[in-house]
Amino acid sequence: MAKLVECVPNFxxxxxxxxxxxxxxxxxxxxxxxxxxYSSDKDHNRTVVTFVGSPEETREAAYKLIKRAxxxxxxxxxxxxxxxxxxxxxxxxxxxxxxxxxxxxQMARDLGKKVGEELNIPVYLxxxxxxxxxxxxxxxxxxxxxxxxxxxxxxxxxxxxFGPCEMNRKSGATVIGARFPLIAYNVNLGxxxxxxxxxxxxxxxxxxxxxxxAKAVGVMLTERNIAQVSxxxxxxxxxxxxxxxxxxxxxxxxxxxxxxxxxxxGLVPMKALIDCAEYYLQIxxxxxxxxxxxxxxx
Amino acid sequence: MAKLVECVPNFxxxxxxxxxxxxxxxxxxxxxxxxxxYSSDKDHNRTVVTFVGSPEETREAAYKLIKRAxxxxxxxxxxxxxxxxxxxxxxxxxxxxxxxxxxxxQMARDLGKKVGEELNIPVYLxxxxxxxxxxxxxxxxxxxxxxxxxxxxxxxxxxxxFGPCEMNRKSGATVIGARFPLIAYNVNLGxxxxxxxxxxxxxxxxxxxxxxxAKAVGVMLTERNIAQVSxxxxxxxxxxxxxxxxxxxxxxxxxxxxxxxxxxxGLVPMKALIDCAEYYLQIxxxxxxxxxxxxxxx
Numbered sequence: 001m002a003k004l005v006e007c008v009p010n011f012x013x014x015x016x017x018x019x020x021x022x023x024x025x026x027x028x029x030x031x032x033x034x035x036x037x038y039s040s041d042k043d044h045n046r047t048v049v050t051f052v053g054s055p056e057e058t059r060e061a062a063y064k065l066i067k068r069a070x071x072x073x074x075x076x077x078x079x080x081x082x083x084x085x086x087x088x089x090x091x092x093x094x095x096x097x098x099x100x101x102x103x104x105x106q107m108a109r110d111l112g113k114k115v116g117e118e119l120n121i122p123v124y125l126x127x128x129x130x131x132x133x134x135x136x137x138x139x140x141x142x143x144x145x146x147x148x149x150x151x152x153x154x155x156x157x158x159x160x161x162f163g164p165c166e167m168n169r170k171s172g173a174t175v176i177g178a179r180f181p182l183i184a185y186n187v188n189l190g191x192x193x194x195x196x197x198x199x200x201x202x203x204x205x206x207x208x209x210x211x212x213x214a215k216a217v218g219v220m221l222t223e224r225n226i227a228q229v230s231x232x233x234x235x236x237x238x239x240x241x242x243x244x245x246x247x248x249x250x251x252x253x254x255x256x257x258x259x260x261x262x263x264x265x266g267l268v269p270m271k272a273l274i275d276c277a278e279y280y281l282q283i284x285x286x287x288x289x290x291x292x293x294x295x296x297x298x
Numbered sequence: 299m300a301k302l303v304e305c306v307p308n309f310x311x312x313x314x315x316x317x318x319x320x321x322x323x324x325x326x327x328x329x330x331x332x333x334x335x336y337s338s339d340k341d342h343n344r345t346v347v348t349f350v351g352s353p354e355e356t357r358e359a360a361y362k363l364i365k366r367a368x369x370x371x372x373x374x375x376x377x378x379x380x381x382x383x384x385x386x387x388x389x390x391x392x393x394x395x396x397x398x399x400x401x402x403x404q405m406a407r408d409l410g411k412k413v414g415e416e417l418n419i420p421v422y423l424x425x426x427x428x429x430x431x432x433x434x435x436x437x438x439x440x441x442x443x444x445x446x447x448x449x450x451x452x453x454x455x456x457x458x459x460f461g462p463c464e465m466n467r468k469s470g471a472t473v474i475g476a477r478f479p480l481i482a483y484n485v486n487l488g489x490x491x492x493x494x495x496x497x498x499x500x501x502x503x504x505x506x507x508x509x510x511x512a513k514a515v516g517v518m519l520t521e522r523n524i525a526q527v528s529x530x531x532x533x534x535x536x537x538x539x540x541x542x543x544x545x546x547x548x549x550x551x552x553x554x555x556x557x558x559x560x561x562x563x564g565l566v567p568m569k570a571l572i573d574c575a576e577y578y579l580q581i582x583x584x585x586x587x588x589x590x591x592x593x594x595x596x
Contacts (some may be wrong), residue, residue, distance in 0.1 A: 006590075036593050052594065096590065181590075188582075245579050261582045270568060270591040277571040280578035281543050284486075284559045292394065292479075293568040293591055295334050296350065298303075 004097035005104060006036075006052045006181070007062050010089045011069045011079050012172075014040040014047050019072045024049060026064040032057035036267065045080030046089070050267065052096060059107050063114055066174065070119055075146050075172040083139070085146045086172030090138060092127065093178045096269065100277055104178035105129045112176045116163025119171070122153060123162040126177035131161050138175060146172045183233040183272055184265035185241055186219070187248045190258040194220045197227035200251040204229070204244060211247065213239035226260065236272040242279045270294070302395035303402060304334075304350045304479070305360050308387045309367045310376050310470075312338040312345050317370045322347060324362040329354035334565065334580030344387070348565065350394060357405050360389055361412055368417050373444050373470040375447065381437070383444045384470030388436060390425065393474045394567065395595075402476035403427045410474045414461025417469070420451060424475035429459050436473060444470045451536070481531040482563035482571055483539055484517070485546045490557040492518045495501065495525035498549040502527070504544060509545065511537035534570040540577045548583040 002136040013019050020040055024047075027035050033053035040047040051061060066088040073087035091111070093104040106130040116123045130136040134157070142151045150167045152158050159165055160173065167173065189197055198217030213235035219228045229248050233239055241264075249259050264273075271288060278286050288294050311317050318338055322345075325333050331351035338345040346514060364386040371385035389409070391402040406427040414421045428434040432455070442450045448465045450456050457463055458471065465471065487495055495516030502508040511533035517526045527546050531537055539562075547557050562571075569586060576584050586592050 003401060004594075034591075034594065052590075156373055241575075241579060259580060262580050263582055264584060264588060266588065267590045267593065268588055270572070270589050273572045273575040273589070274568075276579055277539075277574040281539060281574055282557060282560050284561050286562060290564065291568050291571070292304075292334075292350075292565045293595065294567065295596065296332065297591065 002097070003051055003055055003099040003103075005055050005058050005107065006050065006094040006096050007058050007091065008048060008050050008094065009062060009064070009065055009091045010046060010048050011073065011088055012046055012075065012080065012084050012087055013069070013073050013241070014045040014080065015042050020047050022072060022161070023047075023065055023068045026068045027051050027061045030057055030061035030064065033061045033214075034122065035268040041082070043080070044082035045078065046082050046084065055099065055107055058093070059111050062093075062111055066091070066115055066121075069118060070121060070168075070171040074170050076169055078249040083142050083145055084172075085142050085144075085149055086121065086174040086176050087170070087185070089142075089172075090126070091177070092224045094181050096180075096181070100129060101128050101178055101180065108176045108178045112162040115174060115176070118139065119163075121163050121164070121168050121171050122160035122173040123287070124173065125161045126175050127179040129177040131163065133171055135161075141175055149173055180235045181234050181269055181272075183241065183268055185231045185233055185244060186263045186265065187229045187231065187245060187259055188224075189227050189252060190223045190260040191227055191255070192220075193255075193257075194218050194227045196252070196255050196257055197229050199255075200248055201229050201231075203248045203251045211239045211243060214244055236275070240275050240279070243273055244274040245276075300395070301353055301397040301401075302350055302396050303353050303356045303397055303405065304348065304392040304424065305356050306346060306348050306392065307360060307363055308344060308346050309363070309371065310344055310373065310378065310382050310385055310387055311367070311371050312343040312378065313340050314531050318345050321366045324366045325349050325359045328355055328359035328362065331359045337557060339380070341378070342380035343376065344380050344382065349555045353401060355396065355404055356391070357409050360391075360409055362387065364413055364419075365417060368419060370471040372468050374467055376444065381440050381443055382470075383440050383442075383447055384419065384472040385468070385470050387440075387470075388424070388473040389475075391418075392479050393476075394479070399476055399478065401427050402419055406476045408472045410460040413472060413474070414458065417461075418471050418472040419457035419461050419466050420463070422471065422473045423459045424473050425477040427475040434457075436475075439473055447471055453477060478533045478535075479567055479570075481534050481539065481566055483529045483531055484561050484563065485527045485529065485543060485557055485563070486519070486522075486559040487508055487525050487527065487550060488558040489525055489553070490518075490523045491553075491555075492516050492525045494550070494553050494555055497553075499527050499529075500547055501549045502529070502545045509537045509541060534573070536569070538573050538577070539570055540574040543574075544561075
């Protein structure tokens with residue numbers, strides 16, 4: 001069984017197609033790595049890339065992407081709506097198959113060291129690879145953004161984990177780490193009352209006393225005129241999709257509001273959905289190897 | 299995207315390990331084909347093999363398996379509890395990915411012609427490949443079994459679709475065809491009353507006025523002392539697992555009996571379970587390409 005890791009680098013160019021394609025070509029050209037998806041946002045002036053492969057080849061593709069982005073993007077001229085601090089802004093490694101989070105953490109460290117030493121870019125480790133609790137959260141690290149980092153980097157508390165202790169004017173600084181697959185799951189309510197969606201979101205999310213691995217906010221779907229509970233599940237093995245779904249239903253009952261639909265945004269691991277089928281069908285002793293496609297990929 | 303077809307030949311040897319392995323070696327040796335599973339039953343004196351591959355290579359592996367079985371199995375000496383009429387008894391082709399039932403029917407015809415002509419074995423086409431409605435049902439074709447076929451084959455109504463119009467004494471006759479993936483799904487009831495399981499089975503199965511693509515019988519799980527509704531779903535895209543599950547629950551209510559569990563037996567296509575997750579989670583507009591593993595296998 002082959003180890004499989006996912007990598008989702010975000011780089012700070014979302015407008016110039018030639019630059020975007022040239023950077024992504026580094027992934028396409030790497031053997032043993034498969035480009036799954038990429039999307040650019042002009043307002044954010046940012047591109048998100050998703051690829052998978054074996055650990056070594058994935059780390060190699062990530063390095064080549066960071067190197068190319070450092071050559072083609074000049075952060076001193078970058079403008080965009082999304083918070084950012086580097087040409088390659090953030091690079092998470094995500095365990096997919098037969099690989100542990102610890103191995104992904106080691107990949108992040110190895111890549112961070114190489115980027116720091118060979119490309120002269122300050123590197124911060126985040127999430128499961130973080131060197132301190134304050135560095136777990138990406139938003140916490142990125143506070144102040146590119147412009148603010150020329151000062152922030154001098155603070156001993158914000159000394160980079162790898163690379164130079166001063167800002168790279170052209171490339172900024174890069175955040176590298178390891179995290180579990182994130183599932184973006186939204187539940188639509190049979191109401192146009194955003195306050196109800198917000199109240200439910202507060203109840204189900206971790207910081208409100210809810211589910212350990214759920215983040216949630218209320219959102220208004222203006223076209224359909226319905227309120228939605230927008231959820232991020234950061235560990236679907238411990239906080240399952242069906243758990244979030246049933247908890248939204250339970251809280252919605254207090255308002256006499258039905259759940260009228262749901263949506264999965266972007267990619268989702270097969271197991272996250274099959275776990276739900278197992279729960280609702282009350283299946284006993286299911287083995288993922290009974291799934292034909294799982295057997296085929298062995 | 300590569301076409302993928304499954305083949306599940308049943309051959310009439312379940313006791314002699316050397317013969318069994320030699321026959322299965324024909325599948326192992328065929329490039330582009332993957333052996334997923336095989337199991338032998340001594341009482342039935344029969345082995346069921348499951349493999350997948352591209353259409354041409356799968357047909358080739360099936361032919362080589364039939365040829366080897368015709369050399370190593372002598373039906374005039376065969377005894378076993380399971381109904382059978384040939385050394386290779388039945389060979390279904392099953393569409394898995396990017397392949398139509400029609401293409402599988404053509405595979406069955408091509409293989410049947412070759413087996414008839416080159417191995418001198420009478421061949422009957424069944425299920426979706428059947429040449430007449432009476433030949434759709436395997437049990438209908440096989441009635442009389444090996445011993446009865448020396449007479450049955452002379453009946454013009456039972457003229458083989460391919461091959462000689464008289465029985466092959468050593469190899470018998472073989473049934474080849476195409477069918478949709480079959481899902482074996484059992485629902486456990488919170489009762490030790492087999493009559494209730496039987497009554498529910500009658501209501502949900504096609505012939506009882508129930509679901510078009512469901513077969514069902516009541517079964518007693520003696521070790522656990524509970525009754526079970528044992529279901530075969532012969533077209534999960536039209537009669538879904540969740541439909542069967544909910545209909546069992548609905549009928550069980552009449553007796554005040556709860557569903558206490560369920561089980562999937564053997565292999566199941568990923569989509570059959572994800573369809574259930576979609577239903578219960580009320581997911582709108584889901585695309586199978588959002589499943590990471592589906593994207594990887596592209």
